[in-house]
Amino acid sequence: MIHKCLFPVAGYGTRFLPATKSMPKEMLPIVNKPLVQYGVEEAIEAGMTTCAMVTGRGKRSIADHFDISYELEHQISGTGKEVYLDSIRNVLDKGIFTMVRQREMKGLGHAILTGEALIGSDPFGVVLSDDLCLNDGPGVLAQMAELYRQFRCSIVAIQEVPPEEVNKYGVIAGESLKDGLYRVDKMVEKPDPKDAPSNLAIIGRYILTPDIFDILRETPPGANGEVQLTDALQTQAQQGCVMAYRFQGRRFDCGSVPGFVEATNFVYENHYRRD
Ligand code: UTP
Numbered sequence: 001m002i003h004k005c006l007f008p009v010a011g012y013g014t015r016f017l018p019a020t021k022s023m024p025k026e027m028l029p030i031v032n033k034p035l036v037q038y039g040v041e042e043a044i045e046a047g048m049t050t051c052a053m054v055t056g057r058g059k060r061s062i063a064d065h066f067d068i069s070y071e072l073e074h075q076i077s078g079t080g081k082e083v084y085l086d087s088i089r090n091v092l093d094k095g096i097f098t099m100v101r102q103r104e105m106k107g108l109g110h111a112i113l114t115g116e117a118l119i120g121s122d123p124f125g126v127v128l129s130d131d132l133c134l135n136d137g138p139g140v141l142a143q144m145a146e147l148y149r150q151f152r153c154s155i156v157a158i159q160e161v162p163p164e165e166v167n168k169y170g171v172i173a174g175e176s177l178k179d180g181l182y183r184v185d186k187m188v189e190k191p192d193p194k195d196a197p198s199n200l201a202i203i204g205r206y207i208l209t210p211d212i213f214d215i216l217r218e219t220p221p222g223a224n225g226e227v228q229l230t231d232a233l234q235t236q237a238q239q240g241c242v243m244a245y246r247f248q249g250r251r252f253d254c255g256s257v258p259g260f261v262e263a264t265n266f267v268y269e270n271h272y273r274r275d
Contacts, residue, residue: 005125131255
């Protein structure tokens with residue numbers, strides 16, 4: 001029912017400098033696969049086969065990754081090395097990739113608004129690829145798409161975090177409808193731990209209804225002078241319908257060095273095909 005997924009991949013990735021000085025953070029590999037490909041695989045699994053990328057300067061390698069490399073294909077055609085292309089060929093067979101450039105990096109909210117041209121007027125998923133989400137059963141976006149079918153409103157994925165870490169996240173408060181599902185009535189971006197409404201932190205998976213674009217257009221820059229998606233979602237929540245969902249699975253903050261190392265070890269131990 002939701003066919004499109006937006007990938008804001010224009011950020012600077014300052015927490016991972018100098019690696020990200022000339023290389024997109026989203027192309028950092030977890031073992032042998034770039035972060036953004038994990039996100040695309042999760043979206044395709046959820047039925048969101050149109051992957052809309054909001055890119056920026058210095059991010060051309062992301063567009064190249066989701067395209068054929070003729071020389072490479074020719075070089076390894078018919079050899080035992082073709083197996084290494086299996087996962088990306090599978091993604092290219094199933095997905096459609098569209099791109100738009102964010103010319104000024106004015107924050108996640110601004111990146112999402114830039115993606116409007118690719119999304120149009122349907123509900124859509126959002127993946128922040130530096131949050132790697134893994135689950136043995138259905139992926140996080142597939143879980144959220146299932147919830148969307150029931151509630152028809154924006155959904156944010158949440159995770160409990162230690163209270164002293166809430167200042168790194170958008171944080172929600174709301175009415176608990178059942179275990180792990182909340183109707184949101186308040187959202188705050190990067191609150192001081194003593195003012196935080198809860199320790200339920202928003203992570204990088206969303207389903208958004210398209211009215212978010214009009215709200216974002218009217219949203220003034222907030223924390224750090226950036227247009228914050230959380231502020232626009234807070235407006236949507238006040239209008240009635242934002243759900244927060246504590247997903248099944250593990251999430252790794254691969255935009256930070258410790259999270260990246262943890263994810264690498266986890267994937268190597270649990271998912272890497274050693275052949
Ligand atoms: P982050 O807050 O992780 O920012 O953005 P960042 O610049 O990528 O990383 P740090 O904090 O400097 O290390 C969350 C997501 O939003 C995208 C990023 O690419 C990331 O996926 N983003 C952010 C944009 O696409 N455009 C922006 O203007 C800001």
